[in-house]
Amino acid sequence: MSSSVQPKRVRKNPEARRAEIVATAARIALAEGLECITMRRVAEELGVRPGLISHYFPVAEELVAEAFGAAASGELAELLPDADAHLPAVRRLARFLGRTEGPRYDELSRLWLNARHLSRFRPALRERVGRQEALWREGLTALLRDGVESGEFRTPDPHVTAIQLLVVLDGLGAHANTDRTGRPGAVTGMAHALAERGLGLPAGALGTPH
Amino acid sequence: MSSSVQPKRVRKNPEARRAEIVATAARIALAEGLECITMRRVAEELGVRPGLISHYFPVAEELVAEAFGAAASGELAELLPDADAHLPAVRRLARFLGRTEGPRYDELSRLWLNARHLSRFRPALRERVGRQEALWREGLTALLRDGVESGEFRTPDPHVTAIQLLVVLDGLGAHANTDRTGRPGAVTGMAHALAERGLGLPAGALGTPH
DNA sequence: TTGTCTATTGGTCGCACATCCAATAGCGTG
DNA sequence: CACGCTATTGGATGTGCGACCAATAGACAA
Numbered sequence: 001m002s003s004s005v006q007p008k009r010v011r012k013n014p015e016a017r018r019a020e021i022v023a024t025a026a027r028i029a030l031a032e033g034l035e036c037i038t039m040r041r042v043a044e045e046l047g048v049r050p051g052l053i054s055h056y057f058p059v060a061e062e063l064v065a066e067a068f069g070a071a072a073s074g075e076l077a078e079l080l081p082d083a084d085a086h087l088p089a090v091r092r093l094a095r096f097l098g099r100t101e102g103p104r105y106d107e108l109s110r111l112w113l114n115a116r117h118l119s120r121f122r123p124a125l126r127e128r129v130g131r132q133e134a135l136w137r138e139g140l141t142a143l144l145r146d147g148v149e150s151g152e153f154r155t156p157d158p159h160v161t162a163i164q165l166l167v168v169l170d171g172l173g174a175h176a177n178t179d180r181t182g183r184p185g186a187v188t189g190m191a192h193a194l195a196e197r198g199l200g201l202p203a204g205a206l207g208t209p210h
Numbered sequence: 211m212s213s214s215v216q217p218k219r220v221r222k223n224p225e226a227r228r229a230e231i232v233a234t235a236a237r238i239a240l241a242e243g244l245e246c247i248t249m250r251r252v253a254e255e256l257g258v259r260p261g262l263i264s265h266y267f268p269v270a271e272e273l274v275a276e277a278f279g280a281a282a283s284g285e286l287a288e289l290l291p292d293a294d295a296h297l298p299a300v301r302r303l304a305r306f307l308g309r310t311e312g313p314r315y316d317e318l319s320r321l322w323l324n325a326r327h328l329s330r331f332r333p334a335l336r337e338r339v340g341r342q343e344a345l346w347r348e349g350l351t352a353l354l355r356d357g358v359e360s361g362e363f364r365t366p367d368p369h370v371t372a373i374q375l376l377v378v379l380d381g382l383g384a385h386a387n388t389d390r391t392g393r394p395g396a397v398t399g400m401a402h403a404l405a406e407r408g409l410g411l412p413a414g415a416l417g418t419p420h
Numbered sequence: 421t422t423g424t425c426t427a428t429t430g431g432t433c434g435c436a437c438a439t440c441c442a443a444t445a446g447c448g449t450g
Numbered sequence: 451c452a453c454g455c456t457a458t459t460g461g462a463t464g465t466g467c468g469a470c471c472a473a474t475a476g477a478c479a480a
Contacts, residue, residue: 177327186367
């Protein structure tokens with residue numbers, strides 16, 4: 001009558017296991033924060049013993065970096081899906097900006113905040129954050145460049161405009177963390193306004209933030 | 211011939227000791243981060259036993275919150291000194307923006323990053339962060355309002371403009387943490403540009419960012 | 421000087437963590 | 451079916467942390 005579950009041990013091939021671990025850690029990172037990625041915590045979530053995580057990631061920091069990379073690039077893919085490549089750039093940009101609101105994006109901007117701060121103490125993570133920043137910058141720059149080539153946008157330098165956009169989005173995200181007391185539309189809409197002004201679009205061309 | 215220092219115990223009055231503790235913690239927060247504020251660490255810095263810190267701050271989180279508050283309000287006072295109240299608003303704003311660059315301000319924006327993130331887990335800190343945000347917002351809003359009254363600025367809503375400025379500054383600060391690879395002037399100067407545009411000033415009226 | 425009050429000590433306790441390793445058991449191969 | 455490889459376990463080790471408390475020794479008043 002033992003009510004405890006048998007510790008039936010499951011054996012998987014290393015790549016699969018590793019991927020599973022990273023995915024779990026990424027999920028934890030998004031939901032609860034990078035500091036919640038702990039050997040024990042991940043192990044428990046996977047129904048496995050802590051030693052195993054340690055075996056795949058002898059140094060914990062490496063797992064944290066990997067998890068952040070997975071989460072960030074996953075979210076980027078969702079914000080700027082390759083599948084949209086055929087759509088007009090204005091439309092893609094409008095979608096992108098539209099997705100930078102709501103609880104879902106709050107989670108993401110919290111993760112960035114988290115990562116930027118933590119990367120102060122963890123070199124491996126810092127490196128990953130830098131790489132992801134570059135990816136996001138390039139992704140958005142490519143979108144803007146498309147728009148310029150198709151004549152939808154007019155801007156002296158798509159790369160600079162992209163960075164400016166990301167800076168504003170980061171600022172909004174950081175503020176959203178603590179302060180959400182009746183933010184005026186002129187604040188919420190900063191990214192839209194910046195994009196329209198910086199790309200020679202008429203006001204409202206990108207849709208209005210909710 | 212004992213080369214070890216005598217543990218001569220010094221007795222101070224509670225308010226002074228408490229102030230000393232907060233000041234030390236604030237210094238640590240600015241230089242190394244809020245998570246380095248630890249009973250042992252602060253005690254060592256003060257040449258005192260850890261138990262003493264614990265005595266003044268039975269709950270560690272309270273000290274962290276207090277330290278952040280001290281650091282943030284101290285820095286605000288330096289960025290917007292009351293002593294400048296007689297100067298024209300343009301000049302005060304130009305100074306303020308001028309001080310938002312360089313290693314000194316980097317330290318501060320790192321602290322804000324740190325605090326915003328950590329406040330996710332520590333209610334007492336979150337409350338303090340909210341209070342400080344309000345103070346910064348109000349300080350800057352007052353400056354802008356002065357400018358409007360004296361006819362130096364033209365803006366539909368000083369409060370909104372102030373928030374927008376802070377958002378951009380936060381975004382720049384967050385980005386500066388990891389990425390500083392040749393940031394174009396059009397990025398570095400975002401705050402200046404936003405202020406000039408939002409306040410009806412001619413370009414360059416606030417000085418150029420270095 | 422003596423006595424009292426209390427700021428300060430010195431230690432203890434329990435917790436959560438990363439890291440390491442010898443033993444074990446799943447699974448594919450022969 | 452038996453064997454060997456290795457993914458996985460269980461447990462030990464050491465560190466740093468907040469919290470707690472009885473004992474101690476400054477400082478000040480009587």
